[in-house]
Amino acid sequence: MVRTTGSPAGGEETSGASTGGRDRLGWLREARLGMFIHWGLYSMPARHEWVKHAERLDDAAYDTYFEHFDPDLFDPEVWADHAARAGMKYVVITTKHHEGFCLWDSALTDYKATRAPAGRDLLRPMIEAFRAEGLRIGLYHSLLDWHHPEFPIDGMHPQRDDAGAIAAAKGRDVSKYADYLHGQVEELLTQFGRIDYMWFDFSYRQRVWGGKGRQDWRSEELLARVRELQPDVVVNDRLDVPGDVTTPEEYQPAAPMAGDDGLWEACQTLNGSWGYDRDNLNWKSPDMIVRMLVDGVSKGGNLLLNVGPNARGRLEPRAVPVLEAIGEWMTLHGRSIYRAGPSEFVPPADCRFTQRDDRLYVHLFAWPLGHLHLRGLAGKVRYAQLLHDGSEIRMQVIDPHEQAQNTKLGGVGEGTLTLTLPIQRPAVAVPVIELFLRQVR
Ligand code: GLC
Numbered sequence: 001m002v003r004t005t006g007s008p009a010g011g012e013e014t015s016g017a018s019t020g021g022r023d024r025l026g027w028l029r030e031a032r033l034g035m036f037i038h039w040g041l042y043s044m045p046a047r048h049e050w051v052k053h054a055e056r057l058d059d060a061a062y063d064t065y066f067e068h069f070d071p072d073l074f075d076p077e078v079w080a081d082h083a084a085r086a087g088m089k090y091v092v093i094t095t096k097h098h099e100g101f102c103l104w105d106s107a108l109t110d111y112k113a114t115r116a117p118a119g120r121d122l123l124r125p126m127i128e129a130f131r132a133e134g135l136r137i138g139l140y141h142s143l144l145d146w147h148h149p150e151f152p153i154d155g156m157h158p159q160r161d162d163a164g165a166i167a168a169a170k171g172r173d174v175s176k177y178a179d180y181l182h183g184q185v186e187e188l189l190t191q192f193g194r195i196d197y198m199w200f201d202f203s204y205r206q207r208v209w210g211g212k213g214r215q216d217w218r219s220e221e222l223l224a225r226v227r228e229l230q231p232d233v234v235v236n237d238r239l240d241v242p243g244d245v246t247t248p249e250e251y252q253p254a255a256p257m258a259g260d261d262g263l264w265e266a267c268q269t270l271n272g273s274w275g276y277d278r279d280n281l282n283w284k285s286p287d288m289i290v291r292m293l294v295d296g297v298s299k300g301g302n303l304l305l306n307v308g309p310n311a312r313g314r315l316e317p318r319a320v321p322v323l324e325a326i327g328e329w330m331t332l333h334g335r336s337i338y339r340a341g342p343s344e345f346v347p348p349a350d351c352r353f354t355q356r357d358d359r360l361y362v363h364l365f366a367w368p369l370g371h372l373h374l375r376g377l378a379g380k381v382r383y384a385q386l387l388h389d390g391s392e393i394r395m396q397v398i399d400p401h402e403q404a405q406n407t408k409l410g411g412v413g414e415g416t417l418t419l420t421l422p423i424q425r426p427a428v429a430v431p432v433i434e435l436f437l438r439q440v441r
Helices: 027-032 059-067 075-087 123-131 163-168 175-188 221-229 286-298 321-336
Strands: 034-036 089-098 136-142 196-202 264-268 301-309 352-354 359-364 371-376 381-387 416-421 430-436
Touching: 027 089, 027 136, 027 301, 034 136, 075 123, 075 321, 089 123, 089 175, 089 196, 123 136, 136 175, 163 286, 175 196, 175 221, 264 286, 286 301, 286 321, 301 321, 321 352, 321 359, 321 430, 359 371
Parallel strands: 034 089, 034 301, 089 136, 136 196, 264 301
Antiparallel strands: 352 359, 359 430, 371 416, 381 430
16 A cells, blocks of 8 residues: 655645645645544543543542553554555644543643553654654644533533532632633643644533533633644634634535635544444444545545544554555545545536546546446546546547437437446446546636
8 A cells, every 4th residue: 555645645735834814724625634533531431432421420430540541552653654544644633522631741730641540641642653654733622621620510511410519610710711721722832843733622602501602711812822822723613713614523514615715624433433432333434434535525625534542542443444445545546635626517416526727536426337428528628547547438529419329329418528437347435537627627
């Protein structure tokens, strides 16, 4: 398998200089595919990262995971290698999830990996390993904190139904928690070199009683500080103030989404759980994930695909073949994804178009019998080939006014380009035909 490290195939590395504005998103738009990593104490119960909420576990019960968290098989270079071989160009790593446990050696809390049996900073080795593979670095940081003593209990909190806990928490001051939140973001943006993407999660002002948003997080102040510390960093849209990227989650948008420059990124799990979920059988197939990636790029979006490593520090075995299958497809078809985006041409049924400069890519989600008819492309294509093996695809323009006769083709509209396809569908997750356009639209 060819490793696709370095800048996206055919893509120009976005300059390191502070450019702000549209250029700030350039690398992310080119990258198209990233790895999301959800890893924390919740990997021990292995029942989804919201286990503390779902099972209403209090700190005393949840501390058992803190007291036993010892990922002795943790090797981030293995994870980074899988990501690079899967064709992923950036990573987003959970620094702290809603449980409040920090993977790095924060000076602001003892609820961190260096104080657990793990006994070391787990974030820095991940950043270094992924950076060494040429991936851009994103940090996920939860705005919620179900462990912090000043985080007010609300309708999302594990103790949301515990009258005693609610009464005892009456005096909590969310502004003191916000100071902590801002202080930790400061640590993350000053201690780990260039950070390319801050992925905050999440605001819920009107969803539950005591819901929190921009006032609670002091989002405007936080965002200004983020931009001051790392002017080129991309910020997502979950601070309850406008961000750089729209982040639909666990669904495929039916059309291009709004957002600055129209860039959006669908974050998706492999099985419906972000954190390791041992007994979960709801796994998406590699073919489905490749179709999700293609579908998203055809609408101007990225795919941030999640893995949930287990408590020993290993990618779960079921994730590895999926990543390898995606890597196989990306090795052969990466140039239809990297730096590619929507086309003004309209694809036929069961197909998606992605376009990059004078190359138009036809992604066939179904394999038709013998021919593919491309309306509006007659006279616009100088050559066509199957992308996976570079084999020619013959083209013809059928005169719509000629009488169809027996096996002589008819019934195609004016201006249609007809491709002749092999009967056998190519043995790849999604076959792609590369069209060389005569001129870029
Ligand atoms: C939701 C979930 C959170 C997960 C995030 C990933 O916000 O609450 O657990 O980390 O989605 O996008």
